[in-house]
Amino acid sequence: MLEIKNIYKYFGSHQVLKGISTEIEHGQVVSVIGASGSGKSTLLRCMNLLEHPTFGEVWMEGKLLTPVDPYLHFDVIRASKTYSKLISEGMSDDDAIAKIKKEDLLHEKYNAEGKKYRALMKKIYDENHIDINIARQKMGMVFQQFNLFNNKSVIENIMLAPVKIGIAEYRAAVRRNNRIRLSNVFRKDKKPLIGLPDDPSAVKLKAEENARALLKRIGLSDTANQYPSTLSGGQKQRIAIARALAMNPDVMLFDEPTSALDPEMVGEVLDLINDLVKSGMTCVIVTHEMGFAREVSDRVLFIDGGVIAEQGTPEQLFNNPQNPRAAEFLSKVLR
Amino acid sequence: MTIGSILTDMVKIFIKYWDVFVLQGIMYTLLLAAIAVLCGTVIGALLAFGRMSRFKVLRAIIIAFVEVMRGTPALLQLYVGYFLVPMLIPDMNTMPSQLMAFICVAVALTFNTAAYVSEIIRSGIEAVDKGQTEAARSLGLNNSTTMVSIVLPQAVKNILPALGNEFITDIKQTSLASTFFVGELMTSYKTVVGITYNSLSTLFVIGVLYFIMNLILSKGLKFAEKRMKAHA
Ligand SMILES: Nc1ncnc2c1ncn2[C@@H]1O[C@H](COP(=O)(O)OP(=O)(O)O)[C@@H](O)[C@H]1O
Ligand SMILES: [Mg+2]
Numbered sequence: 001m002l003e004i005k006n007i008y009k010y011f012g013s014h015q016v017l018k019g020i021s022t023e024i025e026h027g028q029v030v031s032v033i034g035a036s037g038s039g040k041s042t043l044l045r046c047m048n049l050l051e052h053p054t055f056g057e058v059w060m061e062g063k064l065l066t067p068v069d070p071y072l073h074f075d076v077i078r079a080s081k082t083y084s085k086l087i088s089e090g091m092s093d094d095d096a097i098a099k100i101k102k103e104d105l106l107h108e109k110y111n112a113e114g115k116k117y118r119a120l121m122k123k124i125y126d127e128n129h130i131d132i133n134i135a136r137q138k139m140g141m142v143f144q145q146f147n148l149f150n151n152k153s154v155i156e157n158i159m160l161a162p163v164k165i166g167i168a169e170y171r172a173a174v175r176r177n178n179r180i181r182l183s184n185v186f187r188k189d190k191k192p193l194i195g196l197p198d199d200p201s202a203v204k205l206k207a208e209e210n211a212r213a214l215l216k217r218i219g220l221s222d223t224a225n226q227y228p229s230t231l232s233g234g235q236k237q238r239i240a241i242a243r244a245l246a247m248n249p250d251v252m253l254f255d256e257p258t259s260a261l262d263p264e265m266v267g268e269v270l271d272l273i274n275d276l277v278k279s280g281m282t283c284v285i286v287t288h289e290m291g292f293a294r295e296v297s298d299r300v301l302f303i304d305g306g307v308i309a310e311q312g313t314p315e316q317l318f319n320n321p322q323n324p325r326a327a328e329f330l331s332k333v334l335r
Numbered sequence: 336m337t338i339g340s341i342l343t344d345m346v347k348i349f350i351k352y353w354d355v356f357v358l359q360g361i362m363y364t365l366l367l368a369a370i371a372v373l374c375g376t377v378i379g380a381l382l383a384f385g386r387m388s389r390f391k392v393l394r395a396i397i398i399a400f401v402e403v404m405r406g407t408p409a410l411l412q413l414y415v416g417y418f419l420v421p422m423l424i425p426d427m428n429t430m431p432s433q434l435m436a437f438i439c440v441a442v443a444l445t446f447n448t449a450a451y452v453s454e455i456i457r458s459g460i461e462a463v464d465k466g467q468t469e470a471a472r473s474l475g476l477n478n479s480t481t482m483v484s485i486v487l488p489q490a491v492k493n494i495l496p497a498l499g500n501e502f503i504t505d506i507k508q509t510s511l512a513s514t515f516f517v518g519e520l521m522t523s524y525k526t527v528v529g530i531t532y533n534s535l536s537t538l539f540v541i542g543v544l545y546f547i548m549n550l551i552l553s554k555g556l557k558f559a560e561k562r563m564k565a566h567a
Contacts, residue, residue, distance in 0.1 A: 050469055137475030147470035151488045160484065161474035168480075240470075247474055 001026045001282055002047060002139075002251050005072055007056035009042050016042050017053070018306035024251065024284055029277050031293035031314075032286045034303035035329060040286040041144075043303065044255050047284065048139045049132050055107075060139065061250070063130035068121050070106045079120045080106055080113040137165060140244030144256040146236040148228040148243070155224040158211040158243045159204070165247075166203035173197055207246070214242040218272060234265030238272050251282040258289060290333055294318050302326045344536035345543075352527045356544060360523030365548070367437070367512060367519055368505040371444035372452075375505075376498065378445065379452025386457055397453070404450030410511045416443025417515055436515040444512070448505055455501065459494035460486060492563060499556035503549050510545075520544060 002024040009017040016039040024030050032040045045051040047058060049065055057072055058065040070076045077083055077097050082105045086096040100106060106113060110121075149157050177193045184190045198206065215221045218238045228236055237257055244252060257273065258266040270292050277283060277296045287293050293300055294314040302310045302317060302325075310323040318334070321327040349356065386397045404412065420439040421427045427435050463486050471481040513521030524541045528534055 048473055050473060133472075133475050133477050135475075136473055139473070141470075141473035143466060143470065145466050147464070147466035149467060149470065149485050150464075151485065161471075161476055164476055164480050164484065243470075244474070 001028075001061055002284075003059040004043075004047060005057045005059070006069070007043070007046050007053045007058070009039070009046055009051060010054045015306055017046070019056075020303075020306075020308055021056075022301065022308065022311070024282060026250075027280050027282055028298045029283045029285065029296050031297040031300045032284065032303060033288070033290070033293060033300060033329075034309075038303045039306055040303055041255050044141075044253050044284060044286050047253060048136050048141055050141075059128075060130070060135050062128075063135065064125070064128035065130065065132055065135050068124045070117075070121065071101050073120075073124060076117065076120050076124070077101075077106070079117040081117065082106060082113060137161075137247050138250045140241075140247060140249035140252040142237070142240055142244055142252065142254045142257050144259050146228075146233070146240045146260070148231075148236055148240055150228055153225050153227055154220070154231075154239055155208070155211050155215070157228070157239060158214060158246045159207040161243070162207040162210065162246050163204055166198060166207065167200045169197050170199055170203065210246060211242075214245055215239075218242050232265060233261045234268045237261065237265075237269045241269075241272055241276075245276075251284065252276065254283065254285040254287070256286050256288065258287070288333065290318070290330070302329065304329070341536050341539065344533055345540050348527065348531060348533065348536055349540050352523075352530075355523045355526055356520065356540065359518050360520035360541065361544060361548065363437070363517060363519040363522070364506060364509045367441055367444060367509045367517070368502060370441045371448045371505045371509075372498070372502045374441075374445040375448025375452050375501075378449035380456055382449060382453035383456035383460070386453065387460070401450045401453055404447055405454075409444075409447050409508055410514065412447050413440055413443045413511055413514065416440060416446075433516065433518060437512075437517040440512040440515055440517050444505065444508065447508070448501060451501055451504075452498065455497040456490070456494055459490040459497065462493050463489045495563065496556065496560050499552070499559075503552055506548055506552070507545065 003022075005021050007017050007020045008015070020043060022030075032043060034040050042051055046053045046056075049058065053066060055069055055071065056066070057069045068076070070080070074097065077100055078093075080100070082100055083096050086099060087093070091099070110118070148154075149160065152160060173194060173196050177196070180191050180193055197203075212221065212224070215224055218241070220235060220238060220242075223231060223235060223239070228239075231239070241252075241257075254273065258269050261269060266289070270289065273283070273285070274292075274296060283296075285293065285297070297314050299311060300314050300317045301308050302321075302323065304323070304325045310317060310321060310326045317326065318330060321330055382397050382401065385393050386401075388394065417436065417439045420442050421435065427438065430438075467485050467489065468481055471485045472478075476484070509519045510521035512519050513525060516522050516525070520541050524537050528537050531537060
């Protein structure tokens with residue numbers, strides 16, 4: 001469902017992620033743990049491209065969200081002039097590819113690698129790429145600091161994205177039909193018009209209905225017309241989760257959803273996430289709540305030094321960590 | 336000369352020449368400041384968005400313009416406007432000279448204000464928590480919808496008070512335009528002193544008038560700000 005391939009992320013010369021690959025299966029719950037500053041948030045934010053990975057690719061349901069990374073495609077490497085040159089110097093295929101990857105010979109000189117290389121890069125991109133705004137609609141994100149829209153009431157917070165996007169889709173469909181109508185004037189075989197999605201008033205009506213249902217589900221119906229500044233942290237975070245759910249996402253990304261909460265409010269938020277997990281939602285959860293991670297996760301990733309230093313089921317990782325850094329980290333946080 | 340005599344002179348001068356001070360001076364001052372702030376805000380907004388765009392050359396040009404406007408005296412800019420605008424629009428030379436001077440000065444003040452306002456708008460937008468943008472983008476909203484629905488409504492609350500201050504600054508700055516006798520309040524002073532030869536008392540009269548204008552404005556702004564906060 002969500003696959004990241006060989007993700008690197010540098011902030012200037014600061015290398016935060018150094019080659020992370022993993023696949024989140026449909027319905028899976030994956031927790032990400034690690035020391036603070038180890039790059040957990042960066043990894044999560046690379047998944048929906050709030051950060052753009054320096055190298056590597058992100059795939060969501062068979063669609064490519066990032067640019068094509070030439071190092072992940074042998075045929076692309078082999079199409080490059082650099083590769084041909086190395087081969088002509090008598091290097092073996094394996095060695096040439098290894099050298100190109102290791103010394104990062106392709107990225108800097110995209111234009112110098114020849115037509116064949118560029119055409120192949122473009123072909124892969126065109127065949128697989130999806131607009132990031134469309135992909136993000138299916139990836140809900142929950143932030144440590146809630147990030148509710150301060151200028152919107154609770155119900156407006158939840159309705160905003162479905163309404164704006166629904167109306168934009170309707171307008172786009174109307175425009176497309178107008179174009180078809182125009183071109184039909186000059187055609188013998190008339191092209192059929194496409195069916196229109198909900199019109200703006202229906203979009204609003206459905207979004208509001210859905211928002212009220214979500215508020216009911218999280219037990220905050222009476223806050224619908226309040227503004228975020230009047231709410232407690234726990235309420236804010238539950239509403240932020242509802243706001244993400246309003247887009248019917250296929251996967252939810254949580255970045256330390258309880259770290260900014262007063263202790264007495266952690267439970268209500270974890271309960272809600274637990275409900276989601278039980279309903280079968282695919283989740284990636286960055287958390288310091290080890291007990292919770294252990295309870296809900298199918299798999300736990302321990303991030304250290306910019307890579308996945310260890311991963312496994314909660315039992316494997318928490319009871320019997322193999323990586324010494326993981327053992328040290330867990331002994332500190334589980335104490 | 337006693338304080339008492341200055342005060343009585345002030346009253347006498349104001350009563351005798353109130354039409355020059357109020358009907359001409361204050362009116363032109365407010366008109367000039369209003370033109371500069373309104374047009375300057377529109378141009379300043381364009382500059383701010385240009386500066387935040389992804390076009391490097393445009394960004395560099397705007398940064399250079401803003402820095403030059405902020406790094407040179409406003410009076411110098413008025414002089415440049417006074418000579419440059421008629422060169423760019425030769426038809427202007429057929430106008431009455433006072434009108435021409437007024438337009439030139441208004442243009443120069445507008446660009447001066449635009450430079451400052453562009454910084455006000457940019458910092459107002461940048462002061463909106465990045466998390467707001469990230470939350471909107473993470474839901475799949477595009478950049479412009481995020482700007483219009485989330486960022487700008489919050490930025491306006493940072494921008495409006497600073498814009499009001501810019502209006503007050505501009506009212507004071509219009510006094511520079513008296514160099515070209517465009518008729519604003521400082522020009523009134525020159526006119527009246529030419530008749531009365533009483534500099535100090537006349538200066539105090541227009542000083543009081545400037546002060547009252549800005550006092551009313553800043554009180555009005557405070558009130559508007561309070562109401563805006565109450566509705567946030
Ligand atoms: N936008 C950024 N610019 C520069 N450095 C950043 C940025 N975001 C994160 N970092 C750095 O990347 C490292 C990892 O940060 P983060 O992913 O937030 O860690 P974690 O979530 O595990 O605490 C930190 O050293 C942090 O300073
Ligand atoms: Mg973090």
